[in-house]
Amino acid sequence: MLEQDVLLDLLVRKDNRAYQYLYQCYYVALKALASYYVKDNDMAEDLVQDVFISLLESRNKFETANGVKYFLYSSLKNKCISHFRKQKIRDKYYKDIISSQTEEEHFWDKVLEEDVYTRLMAAVETLPPQCKMVMMLTLEGLKGAEIAERLHISLDTVKEHKSSGKKKLAAQLKDAELQCLIWLLWF
Numbered sequence: 001m002l003e004q005d006v007l008l009d010l011l012v013r014k015d016n017r018a019y020q021y022l023y024q025c026y027y028v029a030l031k032a033l034a035s036y037y038v039k040d041n042d043m044a045e046d047l048v049q050d051v052f053i054s055l056l057e058s059r060n061k062f063e064t065a066n067g068v069k070y071f072l073y074s075s076l077k078n079k080c081i082s083h084f085r086k087q088k089i090r091d092k093y094y095k096d097i098i099s100s101q102t103e104e105e106h107f108w109d110k111v112l113e114e115d116v117y118t119r120l121m122a123a124v125e126t127l128p129p130q131c132k133m134v135m136m137l138t139l140e141g142l143k144g145a146e147i148a149e150r151l152h153i154s155l156d157t158v159k160e161h162k163s164s165g166k167k168k169l170a171a172q173l174k175d176a177e178l179q180c181l182i183w184l185l186w187f
Helices: 004-012 016-038 043-059 065-102 103-125 129-137 144-151 155-172 176-186
Strands: none
Touching: 004 016, 004 065, 004 176, 016 043, 016 065, 103 129, 103 155, 129 144, 129 155, 144 155
């Protein structure tokens, strides 16, 4: 068993002996705790490994061995919480996909959406700077008055930039989907 002062000194110097010692002392307990919460042995191992990697990358200067122990357990708690949040998002996204359409349909919808968006953004990039800014803020969902305030220009100037920008975009983009998108921007 390492003395507290020796352990803390080894940690400050990033000496592998400190990490090996801590791994031997805490791995089993940390893994058991993680397994209890995530109910997946492989995921529990991954989370504990991440905890030890966090310790390796940490710039903390621990004052006591209990401080190190607290760091390990609180890191594990945070990693478990993060895992649950990510899992919840994945589960919700998966349920939404299943309930609305097949994955293949969703994939092709996303491809089309990304293609239209990419082409629209490339066309917006060709606009004059002030007009481009107005169109970008419009695409972000800002109203004319909000754009005028943010860019420190009059509402009439915003309207002129929107009108000329839409005309220029309509001339560049001939596809029906892009024309509909430009029409939606008009209102």
